[in-house]
Amino acid sequence: MKNPFLKTVFHVIRPALCLFALLACHSLAAGDFIVLETEPEGGAKAVEGDPAAAGKTFSPMSTFKIIIAWAALETGTATPATTHRCTDRFIPGAPRDLTMANALFFSSNQYFVWLTKKMGANTVASFLNRSELLGHDTPENWLAEGLDSVVHAGNLQVSPNQQHAFILRVMKGQLASSQKIQSQLLECMVWPSGEKDILLYGKTGSSTGLAWFNGFGGKKDQFKAVTVLLKGKDANRDRAIRHFYARFGLKPPNLSPEALAKQRSLINYFERSALHPCTCEAHRRPCFFLNSSAFSSHDLKNPIHSSRVRGGWERST
Numbered sequence: 395m396k397n398p399f400l401k402t403v404f405h406v407i408r409p410a411l412c413l414f415a416l417l418a419c420h421s422l423a424a425g426d427f428i429v430l431e432t433e434p435e436g437g438a439k440a441v442e443g444d445p446a447a448a449g450k451t452f453s454p455m456s457t458f459k460i461i462i463a464w465a466a467l468e469t470g471t472a473t474p475a476t477t478h479r480c481t482d483r484f485i486p487g488a489p490r491d492l493t494m495a496n497a498l499f500f501s502s503n504q505y506f507v508w509l510t511k512k513m514g515a516n517t518v519a520s521f522l523n524r525s526e527l528l529g530h531d532t533p534e535n536w537l538a539e540g541l542d543s544v545v546h547a548g549n550l551q552v553s554p555n556q557q558h559a560f561i562l563r564v565m566k567g568q569l570a571s572s573q574k575i576q577s578q579l580l581e582c583m584v585w586p587s588g589e590k591d592i593l594l595y596g597k598t599g600s601s602t603g604l605a606w607f608n609g610f611g612g613k614k615d616q617f618k619a620v621t622v623l624l625k626g627k628d629a630n631r632d633r634a635i636r637h638f639y640a641r642f643g644l645k646p647p648n649l650s651p652e653a654l655a656k657q658r659s660l661i662n663y664f665e666r667s668a669l670h671p672c673t674c675e676a677h678r679r680p681c682f683f684l685n686s687s688a689f690s691s692h693d694l695k696n697p698i699h700s701s702r703v704r705g706g707w708e709r710s711t
Contacts (some may be wrong), residue, residue, distance in 0.1 A: 408578030434618060447625070455546045468521065536549060587647070595609050
């Protein structure tokens with residue numbers, strides 16, 4: 395598009411056009427889904443679907459693998475490049491060796507059961523407590539269905555509100571113990587945006603009649619968190635992905651290995667440009683936040699840091 399004016403108009407209205415096309419072609423009844431969003435300048439709000447669904451609880455499904463990956467990184471059990479032979483029937487080219495980054499993207503059950511066995515279920519439970527996803531300590535019988543059920547959080551259930559609060563903590567770096575761990579976790583969570591100036595991170599989770607996409611992204615100074623829950627006979631992973639991408643004005647992604655590798659190369663760009671040190675009273679020690687005017691605000695009368703946070707990132711040496 396050579397005309398500068400038309401190019402500007404297109405970029406302004408593109409998000410609305412993408413969202414309109416999504417809703418027109420892939421609409422669900424209001425009671426079947428909800429999309430929560432936190433913009434840099436505001437709090438969480440329901441931008442699509444039924445607001446009443448925000449407090450209802452469901453299995454987190456494979457979105458729980460974020461916590462397993464985080465635990466493995468923190469304990470030194472694995473890095474994004476650690477490989478394991480996986481035979482999940484839905485993995486392209488299986489049986490094949492998967493890195494943790496690829497295992498999270500393809501949502502390999504075998505890989506994350508393997509990690510849990512290496513760490514121990516109690517270690518995963520301790521990191522689940524630290525994540526504050528549940529709002530209470532992990533029940534002792536959460537894996538009553540067996541260790542393999544860890545990939546969908548056993549018998550635990552969470553609400554879209556809880557999922558959204560959790561992904562905000564991931565986005566703000568309030569879980570990782572260091573900048574290195576945060577960078578590694580983000581490397582595992584990358585999704586291709588198709589745009590060189592837009593970064594996306596997240597995790598899907600789905601079963602029959604239920605689908606999640608919990609993630610965040612945007613341009614380096616305009617990050618926002620988006621939690622998608624679809625429930626009902628028409629709910630599936632592809633629809634959840636479409637709803638997530640539409641919130642950023644993007645078309646459904648190209649999920650080829652080449653596209654994913656290209657997007658991961660932007661991690662260095664994120665590290666250089668989107669993080670800055672701060673010293674905030676809420677954390678009482680140096681931490682890091684996204685370089686956004688809202689997320690770096692230190693108005694202590696209305697702090698953006700949760701008083702429940704157990705510390706941010708310690709300054710790396």
